[in-house]
Structures are given as structure tokens and as C-alpha cells.
Amino acid sequence: MALSRLEQLETELVSIRNDNNAQYRPISLKNLDQFPQWRSVSPEVRRGVELASLVFPFRTNAYVIDHLIDWSKVPADPVFQLSFVHGDMLVDEDRELLDQLVSSGADNAA
Numbered sequence: 001m002a003l004s005r006l007e008q009l010e011t012e013l014v015s016i017r018n019d020n021n022a023q024y025r026p027i028s029l030k031n032l033d034q035f036p037q038w039r040s041v042s043p044e045v046r047r048g049v050e051l052a053s054l055v056f057p058f059r060t061n062a063y064v065i066d067h068l069i070d071w072s073k074v075p076a077d078p079v080f081q082l083s084f085v086h087g088d089m090l091v092d093e094d095r096e097l098l099d100q101l102v103s104s105g106a107d108n109a110a
Helices: 006-020 029-036 043-055 064-068 078-083 092-103
Strands: none
Touching: 006 064, 029 078, 043 092, 064 078
């Protein structure tokens, strides 16, 4: 008998919980590049996340990235939209100003 998607996810979650090596690893923009799924996202979406994360901090985890997001549907995937900040959260003028500041290196100033 075939398992439903929910049953499959529950099985995976139990497996992860039972794995002694499984640890919660918070993922933010600083370490997101280590995931190949993220590198497959369009540059426009990636830039929007980068800019919005300067205003709206976010954190997710490897389970969400590896199992819950359908990366072929990003940015429309609902779990992606709930888990990641995105450029549309910013007013156009603010997004443009942040883009100019980041491009000029102002984000590195103390």
C-alpha cells in the first residue's frame, strides 16, 4: 500500500529524530550558499532575499531546505514563501536604495 505524502514526511521526520548525528543547524543568508538548491535559484530571487534579510532577519533549517521546499517552483512554492524573506517585502524605493548601498559596499561599514 502506498504511503501518503504526509505519512512519508512523518516517516522521514522520525528517521531524522532517531539519527544520533542529526542536530539542529540554523541556516541564514550567511551559510545558505552551501546548499546546492539555493544556488539553483534565479539571481533576481537570490538578490531579493539578500536585500530583504538586511531588514527582516530570517532563519530556517536543513530539513526545510532538503525536504519541504519544492525548489522547481521557487519563488512560488508556499513553504519557500513562508520560510524565506523576499524582495517583495520591501517598498520599491527602499529595495532600490538598499541595492545601491550594498553594491557600493556600505553594508560592510561598521
